[in-house]
Amino acid sequence: MDLYKAAFLLGALVCTVSSNEVDGYVKTEGAWILSLQKRVYSANTADECATRCNTETSFTCRSFIFTEKDQECRTAAANSKSETVLRRSSTVLYEKQVYLLECVNGIGTDYRGTKSKSKSGKLCQRWEGKFPHRPNITPQSHPLADLESNFCRNPDGDSGGPWCYTTDPNTRWEHCNVSSCTEECIYCSGEKYRGKISITENGFTCQRWDSQTPHNHGYNPSALPEKFLEENYCRNPDGDPRPWCFTTSESKRWDFCSIPRCTAEPPTIVPEMSCATGEGGAYRGTIAVTESGKRCQSWSAQTPHKHNRTPENYPCKDLDNNYCRNPDNERMPWCYTTDPETRWEYCRVPSCGNSSRPGDPVIPPEEEDCYEGNGSTYRGITSETVSGKKCQFWNSMFPHSHSKTTSNFPTADLKRNLCRNPDEDRAPWCFTTDPSVRWEYCNVEKCSSVSSTQSTSMFDNPFVDTQTPEQQDCKIGIGETYRGPTSITLSGVTCQQWSSQSPHQHNSFTPQSHPDKGLEGNGCRNPDGDVNGPWCYTTDRNKKWEHCDIPDCATLDCGSPVIKPKRCFGRIVGGCVSKAHSWPWQISLRTDNGVHFCGGTLIHKQWVVTAAHCLESSKRPSAYRVVLGIHTERAAEASKQERRLEKLVLGPNGADIALLKLERPALLNDKVLPACLPDKDYIVPSGTECYVTGWGETKGTGGDGVLKEAGFPVIENKICNRPSYLNNRVKDHEMCAGNIEGGTDSCQGDSGGPLVCYAQNSYILQGVTSWGLGCANAMKPGVYARVSKFVDWIERTIRTN
Incomplete structure (x- = not known):
C-alpha cells in the first residue's frame, strides 16, 4: 500500500433484516x-x-x-x-x-468501536480534519463508513485491519491494535472473557451453568446476570487466576480452562491512589498495612504464606510490591501479612466520597422497613427490587454507569446497595445487577399500607387468602391479577377507558388485544407486567399514562413475619439483638427439665426441623421439649407455647438434619409462624445475604439470654473447599455462609437453628446450623445442612406421619 491510501473499497455497515428486527x-x-x-x-x-x-x-x-x-x-x-x-x-x-463491540470480525470493515490510538500509541486525527494531514478518505467520500470522529476504522478494506490518520506530523497513518472478536484469548484473569471454549485444560467437557448435574453449585445464571454464565462456556465468576468451569465428569468437580492471553493491549483503568471505590479493584495507592496494623507480605513472595495471588497469575492488578490490592473480587483491598499466624487481612483504605464499602456493617434502624411519602427519607436495608433483582452498589459503575453517587447526593445515604430515593422519585429504587435492566423500584411497602394491612385479623385461616383479586382493592406482587375498582392515578387523574381512543390513541393495550387482562372498563390494570404495578391511560390530554397507587394485599404466610426483622448485616462482631418476635419460626429445643441446648425451625404447624447431632443424648421423644413464641431464653413471655414431642425422625444417610413432630400443633399467630421451604435442589447463589438466629454462645459480644441475629453471605462450596478454608470437608448436601475474615458466626447453642435467605417477600429456610471449626474464625465459615437437598424427605415424612 502506498503512502496515500487509495480508496478502493467502500466500508459499508449493513444491518441485517430478519424475522426479528431487534436481533443485533x-x-x-x-x-x-x-x-x-x-x-x-x-x-x-x-x-x-x-x-x-x-x-x-x-x-x-x-x-x-x-x-x-x-x-x-x-x-x-x-x-x-x-x-x-x-x-x-x-x-x-x-x-x-x-x-458496542471493541473487537473486529475479519479485517474489520464493520468495526464501529471507540479506539482512537494507533499501534504505537499515537492519537488519531479526526477524519474530517485537515491538520496535520490532508486525508483523501473523508466522511464525504465514504458516507457509510462511520467516519464521524477520530475512531479507528477500515473504510477501504485494508488487509491489516482498522487504521487512522495520526496527529503526529511525521506519521501520516498507522494501523490500530484492535483485537479479533473470534480470537479466543483472555485479558488479565479472564473476568470479562465471553468466548465459547467449553473444554478444560485436562480435556473435560464443561457442565452447563444452569444445570445442577452432575455437580451442584451456587453460580446461578439468573441470579448472577452480570457474570455472563452462558451455556457451558468457560468463565471466571469468582476471581480465580483464569476461567474455569464445572465438568460433566462425576470424578472431577471443576477444572481450569486453557485459554491463551490476548496480545492486544489490556483494557485501561483509572487508578485510585488515595481512596477506593466499590470493592477497590482500581486502588493503586501505597498503603501496605492491614486493619490490625500488620505489615503486608510482598505479592511475589511465598513466605511466610504460600499463595497463588502472584503477579504472574494476576497480571493486570499491579501486584508489584506489598501494597494493599483487590485482585480477586474480595470486598475491599487486602494483603497477605508478614505474621506467620495471620494469613491475610483487609486493609483500611479510605472509601472515595465517604461512601460505604461492600464489607461495611449495616445496623438497620429500629422502625419498620417501610417508607413515608416518596421514600426520600427511607433508611431501611432492603436491597431487592420489585421483580426480585439484586441492587447494584451505589459506588459501583458496573453493570450500569451512573451519576447517583455520594459526592453528587451527599445527604441521600447511598450506602452499599440499599434502596434509596436520591432524586425525589415517587418511591425508593436502585440500579440492578442485571445488565439488561438499568433500574427498578424496590420491594418496599409504603408505611401507611403496612400499618393498615397488619391491623387486619387474619389468624383464623392464616394460609388461605379467602378473597380473590377481583374482590380486593389491593394487589398481589406487581398486580398482574389486580381487578379492583380503582380508576384514579397517582396524581389523582381519572383513567381513560381501555376501549377508548380519546383523548389518547393507543393500539397496544385494548380489550381486543389483551382479552384476559381485565381491560373492560377504565380500572387500573397491569397488562404488560410493569414491575412498578397497575397503571392506565389518563383523561388528561397532557399526560398519556400514569401508575396507580394500589396497596399490597395483606397476607400472613410462611416466611412473612408480622414484625419485620432488623436484618443487621456485615462485619458486626457477634451479630445484634433481634427485635422481639421478628423471627417467629425460631424455636428453642430443651431438655425435659427446660434447659435450652439447641435451636430449630418451625416449618409446619406440627413439625420442626433441627440438626441430628442435637439429638445424640437420647432418641426418646420424651427427653425433649420445644418452646415457641419467645424472645428471651428465660421464656417468661405470655406468648410462650410449649410442646412435648411425639416423634423424632433422623435425616437420611446420616445427614445432620432431623424432624421433630410436636405432640399437638402450634397455634399460629403473629409470634409463631413457619419459615418457607426452598424449592427442591435449589442452590443459593454465591454472595446471597442470609441470616442466622439463636440463643447460643456469644463469646462476650453481648446480648446473652435474648435472641440474636447475624447476617452474612453464602460462600460457594468451590471456594469453601479451598485448602485455606475448609479443605474439601464440605459435602454437596451442605453449604457455607459467613464473613471470611471472621467476627460473626453461629456458635454452640445455635446448632439446629435456621439459616434463612430473603427472596420475593419471604424468608426461606436454606440451611440448618450444623458445624464449624471454632466460632467466627477467619476463613472458617459456618457449615449448614442444605435444606433443598432434603425437601422430598421432609414432605414425605410429614405426609406419612
Missing part, C-alpha cells in the same frame, strides 16, 4: 439517552422501531428508544459509549451491538 441490538430496560441527532416516530412494537433505525437516512442510527405505552420510537445517532445513560420509567433502550 442490546436491550436495556429503564434507560434513556439524549442525542442531538434524533428522529421521533410512532410505532406499535420494538420491531417496527428497529426497522426505522435500520432504514434511517438522516444520520447513522446507533440506537433507538421504544416506549410501548406511548407507542413512541426515538432513533438516535448516539449510544451509551458516546452519551450518558439516564434513568427513565417504562422506556427501553436498544443499541446496535456492532457499535
Whole structure:
C-alpha cells in the first residue's frame, strides 16, 4: 500500500433484516439517552422501531428508544459509549451491538468501536480534519463508513485491519491494535472473557451453568446476570487466576480452562491512589498495612504464606510490591501479612466520597422497613427490587454507569446497595445487577399500607387468602391479577377507558388485544407486567399514562413475619439483638427439665426441623421439649407455647438434619409462624445475604439470654473447599455462609437453628446450623445442612406421619 491510501473499497455497515428486527441490538430496560441527532416516530412494537433505525437516512442510527405505552420510537445517532445513560420509567433502550463491540470480525470493515490510538500509541486525527494531514478518505467520500470522529476504522478494506490518520506530523497513518472478536484469548484473569471454549485444560467437557448435574453449585445464571454464565462456556465468576468451569465428569468437580492471553493491549483503568471505590479493584495507592496494623507480605513472595495471588497469575492488578490490592473480587483491598499466624487481612483504605464499602456493617434502624411519602427519607436495608433483582452498589459503575453517587447526593445515604430515593422519585429504587435492566423500584411497602394491612385479623385461616383479586382493592406482587375498582392515578387523574381512543390513541393495550387482562372498563390494570404495578391511560390530554397507587394485599404466610426483622448485616462482631418476635419460626429445643441446648425451625404447624447431632443424648421423644413464641431464653413471655414431642425422625444417610413432630400443633399467630421451604435442589447463589438466629454462645459480644441475629453471605462450596478454608470437608448436601475474615458466626447453642435467605417477600429456610471449626474464625465459615437437598424427605415424612 502506498503512502496515500487509495480508496478502493467502500466500508459499508449493513444491518441485517430478519424475522426479528431487534436481533443485533442490546436491550436495556429503564434507560434513556439524549442525542442531538434524533428522529421521533410512532410505532406499535420494538420491531417496527428497529426497522426505522435500520432504514434511517438522516444520520447513522446507533440506537433507538421504544416506549410501548406511548407507542413512541426515538432513533438516535448516539449510544451509551458516546452519551450518558439516564434513568427513565417504562422506556427501553436498544443499541446496535456492532457499535458496542471493541473487537473486529475479519479485517474489520464493520468495526464501529471507540479506539482512537494507533499501534504505537499515537492519537488519531479526526477524519474530517485537515491538520496535520490532508486525508483523501473523508466522511464525504465514504458516507457509510462511520467516519464521524477520530475512531479507528477500515473504510477501504485494508488487509491489516482498522487504521487512522495520526496527529503526529511525521506519521501520516498507522494501523490500530484492535483485537479479533473470534480470537479466543483472555485479558488479565479472564473476568470479562465471553468466548465459547467449553473444554478444560485436562480435556473435560464443561457442565452447563444452569444445570445442577452432575455437580451442584451456587453460580446461578439468573441470579448472577452480570457474570455472563452462558451455556457451558468457560468463565471466571469468582476471581480465580483464569476461567474455569464445572465438568460433566462425576470424578472431577471443576477444572481450569486453557485459554491463551490476548496480545492486544489490556483494557485501561483509572487508578485510585488515595481512596477506593466499590470493592477497590482500581486502588493503586501505597498503603501496605492491614486493619490490625500488620505489615503486608510482598505479592511475589511465598513466605511466610504460600499463595497463588502472584503477579504472574494476576497480571493486570499491579501486584508489584506489598501494597494493599483487590485482585480477586474480595470486598475491599487486602494483603497477605508478614505474621506467620495471620494469613491475610483487609486493609483500611479510605472509601472515595465517604461512601460505604461492600464489607461495611449495616445496623438497620429500629422502625419498620417501610417508607413515608416518596421514600426520600427511607433508611431501611432492603436491597431487592420489585421483580426480585439484586441492587447494584451505589459506588459501583458496573453493570450500569451512573451519576447517583455520594459526592453528587451527599445527604441521600447511598450506602452499599440499599434502596434509596436520591432524586425525589415517587418511591425508593436502585440500579440492578442485571445488565439488561438499568433500574427498578424496590420491594418496599409504603408505611401507611403496612400499618393498615397488619391491623387486619387474619389468624383464623392464616394460609388461605379467602378473597380473590377481583374482590380486593389491593394487589398481589406487581398486580398482574389486580381487578379492583380503582380508576384514579397517582396524581389523582381519572383513567381513560381501555376501549377508548380519546383523548389518547393507543393500539397496544385494548380489550381486543389483551382479552384476559381485565381491560373492560377504565380500572387500573397491569397488562404488560410493569414491575412498578397497575397503571392506565389518563383523561388528561397532557399526560398519556400514569401508575396507580394500589396497596399490597395483606397476607400472613410462611416466611412473612408480622414484625419485620432488623436484618443487621456485615462485619458486626457477634451479630445484634433481634427485635422481639421478628423471627417467629425460631424455636428453642430443651431438655425435659427446660434447659435450652439447641435451636430449630418451625416449618409446619406440627413439625420442626433441627440438626441430628442435637439429638445424640437420647432418641426418646420424651427427653425433649420445644418452646415457641419467645424472645428471651428465660421464656417468661405470655406468648410462650410449649410442646412435648411425639416423634423424632433422623435425616437420611446420616445427614445432620432431623424432624421433630410436636405432640399437638402450634397455634399460629403473629409470634409463631413457619419459615418457607426452598424449592427442591435449589442452590443459593454465591454472595446471597442470609441470616442466622439463636440463643447460643456469644463469646462476650453481648446480648446473652435474648435472641440474636447475624447476617452474612453464602460462600460457594468451590471456594469453601479451598485448602485455606475448609479443605474439601464440605459435602454437596451442605453449604457455607459467613464473613471470611471472621467476627460473626453461629456458635454452640445455635446448632439446629435456621439459616434463612430473603427472596420475593419471604424468608426461606436454606440451611440448618450444623458445624464449624471454632466460632467466627477467619476463613472458617459456618457449615449448614442444605435444606433443598432434603425437601422430598421432609414432605414425605410429614405426609406419612
